Amino acid sequence: MAKNQPAPQDAVSARQAKIQQATKGTHRGGPNPLVIAGVIALVAIVAVVGFVVINNKNATKAASEGGSALPKGVSAMGQPFVRGTPKAGAPTLDIYEDFQCPGCGQFERILGSTVKEMATSGDVQVRYHVMTFLDDNFQGKNSSRAANAAFCAADDGKFGEMHDLIYANQPTQEGKGWTDEQLTTFAGQAGLTGAALDAWTTCYQKQDHNQYVVSMQDATSKDGVTSTPTVRLNGKDLTLTRMDAAAFKKAVLG
Amino acid sequence: MVDDDVRSAPTGSAGRERALDWAGTLARLILGGVLLIAGLLKVGHPGQSARAVQAYQLLPFDVARLVGYGLPLVEIIVGSLLILGLLTRGAAVLGTMLMLAFVIGISSAWARGLAIDCGCFGGGGQIEPAKTAYPLELARDSLFALCGAYLSWRPRSFFSLDRRWYGN
Numbered sequence: 001m002a003k004n005q006p007a008p009q010d011a012v013s014a015r016q017a018k019i020q021q022a023t024k025g026t027h028r029g030g031p032n033p034l035v036i037a038g039v040i041a042l043v044a045i046v047a048v049v050g051f052v053v054i055n056n057k058n059a060t061k062a063a064s065e066g067g068s069a070l071p072k073g074v075s076a077m078g079q080p081f082v083r084g085t086p087k088a089g090a091p092t093l094d095i096y097e098d099f100q101c102p103g104c105g106q107f108e109r110i111l112g113s114t115v116k117e118m119a120t121s122g123d124v125q126v127r128y129h130v131m132t133f134l135d136d137n138f139q140g141k142n143s144s145r146a147a148n149a150a151f152c153a154a155d156d157g158k159f160g161e162m163h164d165l166i167y168a169n170q171p172t173q174e175g176k177g178w179t180d181e182q183l184t185t186f187a188g189q190a191g192l193t194g195a196a197l198d199a200w201t202t203c204y205q206k207q208d209h210n211q212y213v214v215s216m217q218d219a220t221s222k223d224g225v226t227s228t229p230t231v232r233l234n235g236k237d238l239t240l241t242r243m244d245a246a247a248f249k250k251a252v253l254g
Numbered sequence: 255m256v257d258d259d260v261r262s263a264p265t266g267s268a269g270r271e272r273a274l275d276w277a278g279t280l281a282r283l284i285l286g287g288v289l290l291i292a293g294l295l296k297v298g299h300p301g302q303s304a305r306a307v308q309a310y311q312l313l314p315f316d317v318a319r320l321v322g323y324g325l326p327l328v329e330i331i332v333g334s335l336l337i338l339g340l341l342t343r344g345a346a347v348l349g350t351m352l353m354l355a356f357v358i359g360i361s362s363a364w365a366r367g368l369a370i371d372c373g374c375f376g377g378g379g380q381i382e383p384a385k386t387a388y389p390l391e392l393a394r395d396s397l398f399a400l401c402g403a404y405l406s407w408r409p410r411s412f413f414s415l416d417r418r419w420y421g422n
Contacts (some may be wrong), residue, residue: 007390030419037341044331048324055323136301144286198256226309 060177066210071154077212081151083160084114084127093124093252096220096230098131099146102174107229107240108167115243116160116254122223124252128163131228132217134175145175147213149183152203153190161190180204271410278342278411281401285349286336288398292328300326309370310359336405342422343406350402358397364388386407409413 002233030036074081082093095115097104116126130150132143146166153162165186171177178186187200203209231238233252298301304322308315324395332352363370405411409422416422 019258024364030415035421037344039342040335044328048327052320052324053329054302054351059301059319133301133305136299139298221305221308222315224309224311224368226305 054231063214068211069092070212071151071209073154077147077215080127080129081159083126084119085115085122090123090125092234094127094232096129096225096228098134098143098228100134100210101228104229105167105170111248115246118223129220131220139176144213148207149204151209152200156192158190159194162186165189179196275410275412281405282336282339282411283403285398286333289329289349290333293326293333297326297376310363312359339416342409346402350399350406353395353399353402360388360391386389
């Protein structure tokens with residue numbers, strides 16, 4: 001630094017240089033780094049734990065909505081629905097579908113009647129695993145509502161008809177779902193009338209089988225099924241690419 | 255006049271320092287951006303996130319569910335810190351660990367022949383089987399892990415709060 005009398009701005013900038021030198025390597029413009037790190041870590045931990053707890057609470061709440069009654073023909077929570085009465089020794093066809101899934105709608109259009117034939121003849125044990133994960137994707141409840149509607153119809157032996165009607169009436173816009181009126185109309189078309197229709201309406205409005213519906217979604221996750229439609233023949237994944245009704249029948253019945 | 259380069263490295267490696275700072279900036283924004291976006295996409299879909307973790311069948315079912323619930327928020331926090339360039343080294347270490355976890359998960363699923371897809375598919379008038387893109391996902395997540403590893407080693411970069419506040 002100059003020994004003789006420095007000009008005023010030289011003295012100021014010289015002082016600044018000294019301050020910069022002194023604070024070099026330590027925090028100079030921000031809050032104490034240890035404090036910042038501590039605060040951020042604490043806030044982050046509280047936020048993440050809180051978030052997990054809230055999500056878990058919501059999931060538990062959703063899983064316990066509605067009733068826990070099993071639909072007629074289902075033996076336990078998480079078990080699929082068997083359509084028709086299979087003969088002894090019939091091969092098992094597990095169908096994993098979500099009512100809102102366009103790919104499943106396509107599967108039903110191309111192969112649905114063949115599956116129905118196999119089920120009603122008893123030649124194949126056809127088991128439906130009704131999934132509802134698309135409700136999360138579409139931020140709605142249409143899959144659950146359709147599933148509840150189908151299983152309320154099961155109580156009067158009309159699951160198959162209801163299932164087919166819902167798929168036949170998939171909306172063109174994904175996520176739009178079906179209104180309560182539409183589902184009630186399907187129930188009528190499925191053959192539910194009079195007292196049976198009243199029973200269905202009560203069951204649907206109270207969501208009597210909702211916990212079963214939730215249990216089935218959980219069971220499919222445990223089965224390792226993550227996309228739909230998934231079809232398994234005797235436990236092994238069946239590739240459906242370019243399969244028409246004839247090829248499908250051959251693959252399943254041999 | 256004040257000598258502004260009071261703290262710069264000896265001449266010759268100043269250019270190298272600057273280049274490495276640019277690399278750090280790029281790594282920070284890439285890894286931070288990816289984590290932040292991934293977190294934001296999943297944070298409103300806890301069920302989906304839980305099922306995605308469960309699909310890898312590496313953790314017990316209920317543990318995987320809880321991990322799935324928390325993961326999006328962790329991604330948002332780590333991603334935000336990286337983008338801001340605050341606590342860069344710590345955030346980079348966490349980000350690298352996350353990416354390595356994904357690499358391990360994907361490799362394991364691939365080795366076990368799991369077909370992991372979320373959501374449903376379909377189109378073109380034909381029913382297509384699940385299309386898995388494991389090699390691509392592995393390459394991508396490995397690249398992100400490298401960004402994180404680099405930053406963990408050398409967290410210095412431009413346009414960061416660490417630099418503005420702490421001269422890092």
